[in-house]
Amino acid sequence: MEDFQYNPILLTLVFSLISLLSLNLIFHKPSTKTNPPPSPPKLPIIGNLHQLTSLPHRALHSLAKKHGPVMLLHFGSVPVLVVSSADSAREVMKTHDIAFASRPTFKASKKLLYNCKDVGSAPYGEYWRHIKSIFVLQLLNNKRVQSFPSAYTVGNKGYNYFSILLRIAALTACVVSAFRSASIPESPSDLRVCTLLSSSSRFSKDGETLTQISNLKREEETALLVNKVREASGAVDLSAMFATFTNDGIARAALGKKYSESENGKKFLCAMTDLMEFLGVINIGDFMPIERRNIHDFVDILIEICDDDASIQRDSIKPLLLDVFVGGTDTISTALEWVMSELLQNPRVMEKLQFEAVIKESMRCHPPFPLLGPRIAREDVRVKGYDVAAGTMVMINGWAIGRDPASWDESDKFIPERFLNSSIDLRGLDFELIPFGAGRRGCPGITFSIVAIEIVIANLVHKFDWKLPNGVDLDMNEIPGMAAHRVVPLLALASPISE
Numbered sequence: 001m002e003d004f005q006y007n008p009i010l011l012t013l014v015f016s017l018i019s020l021l022s023l024n025l026i027f028h029k030p031s032t033k034t035n036p037p038p039s040p041p042k043l044p045i046i047g048n049l050h051q052l053t054s055l056p057h058r059a060l061h062s063l064a065k066k067h068g069p070v071m072l073l074h075f076g077s078v079p080v081l082v083v084s085s086a087d088s089a090r091e092v093m094k095t096h097d098i099a100f101a102s103r104p105t106f107k108a109s110k111k112l113l114y115n116c117k118d119v120g121s122a123p124y125g126e127y128w129r130h131i132k133s134i135f136v137l138q139l140l141n142n143k144r145v146q147s148f149p150s151a152y153t154v155g156n157k158g159y160n161y162f163s164i165l166l167r168i169a170a171l172t173a174c175v176v177s178a179f180r181s182a183s184i185p186e187s188p189s190d191l192r193v194c195t196l197l198s199s200s201s202r203f204s205k206d207g208e209t210l211t212q213i214s215n216l217k218r219e220e221e222t223a224l225l226v227n228k229v230r231e232a233s234g235a236v237d238l239s240a241m242f243a244t245f246t247n248d249g250i251a252r253a254a255l256g257k258k259y260s261e262s263e264n265g266k267k268f269l270c271a272m273t274d275l276m277e278f279l280g281v282i283n284i285g286d287f288m289p290i291e292r293r294n295i296h297d298f299v300d301i302l303i304e305i306c307d308d309d310a311s312i313q314r315d316s317i318k319p320l321l322l323d324v325f326v327g328g329t330d331t332i333s334t335a336l337e338w339v340m341s342e343l344l345q346n347p348r349v350m351e352k353l354q355f356e357a358v359i360k361e362s363m364r365c366h367p368p369f370p371l372l373g374p375r376i377a378r379e380d381v382r383v384k385g386y387d388v389a390a391g392t393m394v395m396i397n398g399w400a401i402g403r404d405p406a407s408w409d410e411s412d413k414f415i416p417e418r419f420l421n422s423s424i425d426l427r428g429l430d431f432e433l434i435p436f437g438a439g440r441r442g443c444p445g446i447t448f449s450i451v452a453i454e455i456v457i458a459n460l461v462h463k464f465d466w467k468l469p470n471g472v473d474l475d476m477n478e479i480p481g482m483a484a485h486r487v488v489p490l491l492a493l494a495s496p497i498s499e
């Protein structure tokens, strides 16, 4: 073996290299080191759950004011990214839309939604793409929804489709309304809801789709309701009315009984079970007295798809219809409650009502789903310079975004005029205003909902003068829940406007 030759240059080089490597080991942050978003301190086991309070969107808004519009919380051990500004929402729902295109799976949605077979909770993938395209292209496409007449014209075929949808959706609304008691105080004689209710006959007297039987049941129900209000009250409970005004008739027609008089959650569960059983074993279209002719309704389309497409089982109809119930009832009635609440608080706006601006402003202040729909990161991704690990749940605080002073002047005030000369829309392209979400997982029911809200508000405002009962200070707080209803039902006095 050759003797080791002393070489000072080589020795210096080796020594320098070793020193550099050691310095690197001491000071260099490994490349895997991440830059997580700011987090409020958390407790062992529960993480930040104790900070949510009963109105999570408000609690998260307060936390975001301290920790920033992109913050990382922990619900138990689950990391949750909370996004509270238009910019950061754009990054999640546009820049990294695919990375955030899945939903977290909750035990409840697995059980209630047929193992997440509905559009809303299905994980991102082939099945979700397929059923979402059914929703977007076949059930709720713009052409079909636009064929509903405008708020001022009476229906034709397009309207029939709308009317059937409303009726299907009504089944759930009436069940939901079982939770909400309507206490109606003294009754002024000028109070008339007949006109209002018969104006809802726009939904029922389209003749071509509903048989006389269902019309009869509807009229009976309408008469019952009118009597109830006449005999009992002073103020109209708009909250309850929005949830039930077309419901009992269809519940009777479809299920043979009505649920709106139920008093507790047990009945609600029974009703939901009935409903699901009913949807599962019977062709709803056969059971509901709807004349088929050339009319294509939701159920027709779904059944045709099931017949033609082996990848969609009849079982998938149930979760898809549940999407319509969940998507189309509580949300729309919540939106209506808030629009009318704001109009009653701001009579100046009622006088020069510009529907589109009023609806946008109401949705800005009171998005029916304040936290939109939860998402999950499918891969590691950077949001606003922060590293977000795969598997992190994401909550977008639409309520906070709508009230962010960085995007809105006088953000806590109801000023529909701000939309009069503005191009900001609520269809998911302007991230300051995203009550329907955005991107791939955005709501497919936008146009449908806006048409429905406009129709009801137009009927209410053009046929009646509305005011609050004397001495009533409108409580504008919301209750906890996925949809942010008013904390107290909306009671208002209506006097008919002579035509």
Ligand code: HEM
Binding pocket: 119, 120, 121, 132, 135, 323, 324, 326, 327, 328, 329, 331, 332, 335, 367, 368, 369, 372, 373, 374, 435, 436, 437, 438, 439, 440, 441, 442, 443, 444, 445, 446, 448, 449
């Ligand atoms: C005022 C009315 C409505 C509001 C405010 C609303 C709001 C929303 C929001 C915030 C989301 C989550 C979006 C996201 O994660 O980006 C959503 C999803 C959804 N909505 Fe709506 N919605 C309304 C009406 C409807 C209607 C009428 C339907 C159906 C008839 C519907 C069906 C759905 C479905 C199926 C999804 C899940 C989409 C997916 O995960 O791919 N919604 N909605």
